[in-house]
Each structure stands twice: as C-alpha cells, then as structure tokens.
Amino acid sequence: MSIILGPHQYGKAENRIVRIYRDSPRHEIHDVNVSTALRGDFDAAHLRGDQGTVLPTDTQKQTAYSYAKEKGLLSIESYGLELARHFVDDVEPVSGARIEIEEFAWERVLVDGSEHDFTFVRKGQEIRTAAITVEGSGDAQREWVIGGFKDLVILKTTGSEFHGFLEDEYTLLQPTTDRIMATSLVAQWRFTTTDVDWEATYAGIKQIMVSTFATVHSLALQQTLYEMGKAVLEAYPFIAEIRMSAPNKHHFLYDLAPFGLTNDNEVFNADDRPYGLIQASVLRDDAPDAGPAWTIAGGFA
Numbered sequence: 001m002s003i004i005l006g007p008h009q010y011g012k013a014e015n016r017i018v019r020i021y022r023d024s025p026r027h028e029i030h031d032v033n034v035s036t037a038l039r040g041d042f043d044a045a046h047l048r049g050d051q052g053t054v055l056p057t058d059t060q061k062q063t064a065y066s067y068a069k070e071k072g073l074l075s076i077e078s079y080g081l082e083l084a085r086h087f088v089d090d091v092e093p094v095s096g097a098r099i100e101i102e103e104f105a106w107e108r109v110l111v112d113g114s115e116h117d118f119t120f121v122r123k124g125q126e127i128r129t130a131a132i133t134v135e136g137s138g139d140a141q142r143e144w145v146i147g148g149f150k151d152l153v154i155l156k157t158t159g160s161e162f163h164g165f166l167e168d169e170y171t172l173l174q175p176t177t178d179r180i181m182a183t184s185l186v187a188q189w190r191f192t193t194t195d196v197d198w199e200a201t202y203a204g205i206k207q208i209m210v211s212t213f214a215t216v217h218s219l220a221l222q223q224t225l226y227e228m229g230k231a232v233l234e235a236y237p238f239i240a241e242i243r244m245s246a247p248n249k250h251h252f253l254y255d256l257a258p259f260g261l262t263n264d265n266e267v268f269n270a271d272d273r274p275y276g277l278i279q280a281s282v283l284r285d286d287a288p289d290a291g292p293a294w295t296i297a298g299g300f301a
C-alpha cells in the first residue's frame with residue numbers, strides 16, 4: 001500500500017470585481033464574483049512544498065482584475081473564456097482552468113421619470129451565473145461554457161394542480177386542483193459553441209423559462225420543469241442540455257374556520273422548510289459529451 005496525491009486544483013475564490021464603463025456620461029456597471037481554479041502538474045507543491053510551478057492565487061486575482069480592464073467585462077461568459085484561455089495558454093504548468101462567475105444585476109434609478117446616468121439600485125431578481133472550463137493546448141484545446149442563473153423566485157397564484165399521486169399508509173397530503181406554485185429556480189445550460197450572443201441568449205432563455213412557467217397549466221412542478229427545459233432547447237439549437245433545481249416553496253391554505261371565516265384560496269402560510277426539492281435535466285438525445293463541463297476536478301464541494 002502506498003499513499004498518493006489525488007486530483008487537485010487551486011485558485012482564488014470570490015474575487016468581487018466591479019467594472020464601470022464610463023466612456024460616456026451614461027455609465028454602465030458590471031458587478032461580479034469571480035472564482036478561478038487551475039489544474040495541472042502541481043504535484044511538487046503538494047509532495048515537497050516546492051512552489052516553482054505554482055502561479056500564486058494572488059496573481060490569479062490580479063489577473064482577474066486586470067482582465068476586467070484589458071479584455072472588458074461585458075458578458076461573463078466571454079470574460080471567463082478570456083481568463084481561462086490565458087491561464088491555459090500562457091502559464092506553462094497549467095493544463096486546465098475553470099472560472100466560475102456570478103453576476104449581480106443593477107438597474108438605473110428613475111429621477112423625474114428618466115433613467116439616471118450613474119445611480120443604480122441593486123435588482124432583487126436572479127443572479128446570473130457562468131462556469132467556463134478550458135483544457136489542453138493548441139489544436140487539442142477544448143472549451144466548455146455553462147450559463148445560468150440562481151435565485152429566480154417565481155410564483156403563480158393559480159394554474160397549478162397536484163393530485164392522483166401514489167398513496168400509502170403515511171400519506172396525509174390532500175389532492176388539490178388549485179394551488180399556489182412557487183420556487184426559487186436554479187438553472188444551468190450547456191452551450192455547444194462559443195460563437196454566441198451571450199447577452200441576447202441569456203435574456204431569451206430567461207424570458208422563455210418565465211413565460212413557460214406562467215402559461216403551462218401545471219399538474220406537477222416536475223412537468224413544469226420539463227416544459228421549461230424543452231422550450232429552451234427548442235428555441236436554441238446550440239444549447240445541448242439544461243439542468244434545473246427547484247425548491248417547491250409550499251404555500252399552505254391557512255385555516256380560518258376557527259374565526260368563522262371562509263378561505264377560498266385567499267390566505268396562505270408561506271412555509272420555508274422543509275421543502276420539496278425537484279431537480280431535472282432536459283437534453284438532446286444527440287447532445288455532445290459534457291466532458292468536465294459540470295464537474296470540478298476531484299468533485300470538491
């Protein structure tokens with residue numbers, strides 16, 4: 001028996017970078033959280049404490065900030081690709097890089113009915129996400145881009161049923177033909193190309209998902225997720241796969257009978273836990289291999 005070094009990667013997590021575009025009086029803001037991770041032969045650092053091939057995490061951080069100026073930070077997917085390609089192409093021991101990014105949205109405040117040039121309020125909606133992996137060099141280089149969002153809280157007050165489910169001796173749940181359906185949606189989609197209008201695609205996918213949530217008469221959250229994923233794949237041939245995670249944010253009808261009141265789906269208790277957690281992926285049956293697109297080396301949390 002011998003003890004060996006397993007998979008490893010290292011980088012600078014959660015660089016909070018705010019990039020302002022101020023080329024005109026109407027400023028633009030891009031507010032992101034960037035994590036870098038480098039892979040390659042870093043055995044010596046682990047086995048002997050030899051840092052000769054280790055590009056410090058501090059340097060990775062400095063690069064992330066510099067690239068926000070040098071390469072620009074208009075779309076998190078293209079910025080992440082620039083950063084990952086740089087580490088793999090220009091830093092000798094690096095054979096793979098993964099860049100994970102969250103973007104916090106801001107919107108202009110209105111002053112006298114007009115959008116202000118340089119004052120913003122944080123948008124309460126979803127956080128946009130990207131995960132970029134670049135591996136190998138030269139003609140053998142491969143790239144994987146995942147776009148997505150998290151924390152998209154969405155609710156419909158009707159148009160949702162849940163009945164006909166399997167029952168056993170522990171089943172208490174009453175069937176319903178009219179309930180609130182709500183979730184805080186996480187979605188990630190895998191691109192098959194990097195030749196993409198990232199901004200338009202993001203806006204389009206989000207719009208398709210929210211409108212499908214609204215218009216599908218739901219018999220279960222599972223069905224709604226599948227329909228949302230299917231609609232995205234039908235609209236975007238260059239998306240191979242979409243993965244969704246949806247906590248079922250239960251709204252239970254509150255019992256007002258003790259007060260002599262009726263409750264015709266009007267007053268609910270928004271319960272925060274436990275919650276059903278419905279997770280589903282939808283993909284093309286000819287989707288190209290995902291490679292390391294979804295996973296980080298070693299499966300670290």
Ligand SMILES: O=c1[nH]c(=O)c2[nH]c(=O)[nH]c2[nH]1
Pocket residue numbers: 162173219220221222248276278
């Ligand atoms: O949409 C739902 N899916 C379920 O699997 C489930 N289970 C449950 O108790 N309520 C619901 N709702």
